[in-house]
Amino acid sequence: MKKTVLITGAAGFLGSHLCDRFLADGYKVIGMDNLITGDLRNIDHLFKSADFEFYQHDISKFVHIPGDLDIILHFASPSSPIDYLKIPIQTLKVGSLGTHHLLGLAKDKKAKILIASTSEVYGDPLIHPQPETYNGNVDPIGPRGVYDEAKRFQEAITMAYHRVHGLEVRIARIFNTYGPRMRLNDGRVLPAFIGQALRNEALTVFGDGSQTRSFCYVSDTIEGIVRLLNADFTGPVNIGNPDEISILDFATEIKQLMNSQLEIEFLPLPKGDPKQRKPDISLAQKLLNWEPIVERKQGIDHTLSYFKHLPKENLYQKEHSFNQYIKK
Numbered sequence: 569m570k571k572t573v574l575i576t577g578a579a580g581f582l583g584s585h586l587c588d589r590f591l592a593d594g595y596k597v598i599g600m601d602n603l604i605t606g607d608l609r610n611i612d613h614l615f616k617s618a619d620f621e622f623y624q625h626d627i628s629k630f631v632h633i634p635g636d637l638d639i640i641l642h643f644a645s646p647s648s649p650i651d652y653l654k655i656p657i658q659t660l661k662v663g664s665l666g667t668h669h670l671l672g673l674a675k676d677k678k679a680k681i682l683i684a685s686t687s688e689v690y691g692d693p694l695i696h697p698q699p700e701t702y703n704g705n706v707d708p709i710g711p712r713g714v715y716d717e718a719k720r721f722q723e724a725i726t727m728a729y730h731r732v733h734g735l736e737v738r739i740a741r742i743f744n745t746y747g748p749r750m751r752l753n754d755g756r757v758l759p760a761f762i763g764q765a766l767r768n769e770a771l772t773v774f775g776d777g778s779q780t781r782s783f784c785y786v787s788d789t790i791e792g793i794v795r796l797l798n799a800d801f802t803g804p805v806n807i808g809n810p811d812e813i814s815i816l817d818f819a820t821e822i823k824q825l826m827n828s829q830l831e832i833e834f835l836p837l838p839k840g841d842p843k844q845r846k847p848d849i850s851l852a853q854k855l856l857n858w859e860p861i862v863e864r865k866q867g868i869d870h871t872l873s874y875f876k877h878l879p880k881e882n883l884y885q886k887e888h889s890f891n892q893y894i895k896k
């Protein structure tokens with residue numbers, strides 16, 4: 569008998585890669601997404617599989633799944649700063665009400681649940697690199713608070729379900745990750761720079777570009793998540809690549825990799841933008857025998873070739889269609 573896994577955010581960047589992985593590993597996969605930031609094109613190729621089903625549903629409303637369920641992977645949420653700034657209430661609802669519904673479902677089905685948390689729970693960190701034991705420096709009412717606090721609440725309610733109901737839970741604190749199927753217009757730095765370079769525009773560096781990030785290629789992220797799911801560990805685990813780079817150096821690296829002479833345009837630093845971010849992955853190394861293996865240059869190369877093969881109109885589609893949704 570095949571095991572069944574429910575993947576929320578299935579049409580999104582990480583969710584769609586998880587669908588691929590679990591189908592390849594012999595699971596029945598039920599994908600769920602409300603398609604606000606997700607895109608069916610990311611999972612179009614899966615509908616021919618008899619082991620794949622898809623529900624278009626907003627998990628901040630009651631979730632019903634008929635039959636048995638062994639695993640829930642909760643990856644539904646806007647995750648790019650411009651997305652969650654545009655749809656802050658939906659971001660808070662999916663992290664809180666949505667997570668509550670999935671925990672209830674997991675309890676009902678006696679399923680194991682892994683939730684996608686984030687390095688944003690560390691806010692603008694005062695400790696560097698960030699270990700899981702660091703409690704963070706989040707501004708609850710700042711612009712990023714809607715995402716950060718939703719994810720912190722998500723961790724809290726997940727642990728409460730574990731403590732009160734004995735639910736088997738896993739918490740992945742995912743740091744900046746990138747790769748094919750990101751939206752070119754989602755505002756995050758890597759698709760932003762690649763989109764700008766492909767359109768022959770200046771690369772927009774926010775602030776003086778001295779802020780740092782550490783980018784993990786998607787195949788490494790997915791491998792870390794799968795290993796965490798299968799490990800016997802309840803608390804949060806950082807999944808990310810400790811190879812840290814400043815955003816200005818990152819812009820220069822993209823220019824070099826794309827052989828481009830483009831200008832760099834300096835724009836104001838958004839409020840609350842963390843100054844530095846780098847995961848301490850010693851727990852994941854020890855517990856999961858995992859660490860990233862894809863070098864940034866190689867990962868950018870794969871991602872670039874994905875973006876180059878997208879239909880031309882994607883290059884010029886600057887806004888995502890969920891604007892319409894916000895007005896409702």
Ligand code: UDP
Binds near residue numbers: 772837838
């Ligand atoms: N950033 C930038 N130019 C852009 C988009 C982002 O300089 O066009 C910066 C942003 O200010 C942040 C970093 O790149 O310091 C990473 O931003 P991203 O939105 O990818 O994710 P974050 O790690 O901030 O959630």
